Amino acid sequence: MDWVPVFLATFKVLVFGTGMFFAIKWHYEQGKKGKGKDKPSTVLRAGGKVAAVLVVSLLALLLFTFGLSRMLGLDMTFP
The missing domain is CATH 1.20.5 (Single alpha-helices involved in coiled-coils or other helix-helix interfaces)
Structure with missing residues (x-):
């Protein structure tokens, strides 16, 4: 061993x-x-910023994925 x-x-x-x-x-x-x-408003503001960054990142990843699949010739249309 x-x-x-x-x-x-x-x-x-x-x-x-x-x-x-x-x-x-x-x-x-x-x-x-x-x-x-920390003040509750500070914590909520920081949490909101993190959530906004997450949503924007997910949207960018989604658009990149669909763009790449379209460029590769995959059919990504809904039935």
Whole structure:
């Protein structure tokens, strides 16, 4: 049996596990300090921007897909 994949997978799990532990610990401590308090309007505005970017990205991907399929000669018309 080749031990390299076993060693690398174990190393990867240890590194990511340690990183996640310290990330969760840091975020928990920041929350206890009270620095993470945002106004609801700020959070809603940021959420709206993210949603708008997502919708525009999906629309662009849809148009690109239909354009590429038309260029390749695929029939994408509705029955």
